[in-house]
Amino acid sequence: MSVSIRLSRGGAKKRPYYRIVVANSRSPRDGSFIEKIGTYNPLLAKDDAKRVVLDTERAKHWLSVGAQPTDRxxxxxxxxxxxxxxxxxxxxxxxxxxxxKERAEERAAKLAEANAAAEAETVEVVAEAIEEATA
Incomplete structure (x- = not known):
């Protein structure tokens, strides 16, 4: 029997509350479990001490006998x-x-064209200014 440590959802609609449970990996998410080792309340502030409550001794025990925790x-x-x-x-x-990547290349090409046009216009303006100054 493979054992996992995972979250079991409780609470009302849009008001989640989770129990951290040790369960058979084949049992449903909210189904039967072996032992409850903690709780998680995502509605509390992140720095609140009661957001995650764990029984560390039992968690260490279950990890030592091979239970696999989920990512969360x-x-x-x-x-x-x-x-x-x-x-x-x-x-x-x-x-x-x-x-x-294609859109980025298109944007870079348009930007290069705009820079070239602006540079050509600047060269024309400078050439006209030089002609007026020498005339």
């Missing part, structure tokens, strides 16, 4: 100093797509 619960454990969370690395996430 792993963040809570990292903040509480229970288990360090490895930083995720996805360098291709920030790379723009093909269409965005």
């Amino acid at each position: 619960v792993a963040r809570f454990f990292d903040a509480a100093g229970i288990k360090e969370r490895a930083a995720r690395s996805n360098p291709s996430k920030g790379v723009p797509g093909e269409k965005a």
Whole structure:
């Protein structure tokens, strides 16, 4: 039986409240669980002490017997100093797509044309000023 430490949702519509539970990974999100080890209330301020409440001893116990925390619960454990969370690395996430690259190239071409036209106009104005000064 694979065991996970995850969030189980409670609360009314648009007023979420979560229990941090140890459950069989095949059971439904809000279904039966083995043990409740904490709570998470996202409606409270981020610096509020009651936003995330954990029973650290039980969390350490379940981690020691092989329970796998979900990503959100792993963040809570990292903040509480229970288990360090490895930083995720996805360098291709920030790379723009093909269409965005095409639009950027088009914008750069238009900007280059506008700069060339402005430079040519400046050269003409300077040439006229020189002609008037010499005349």
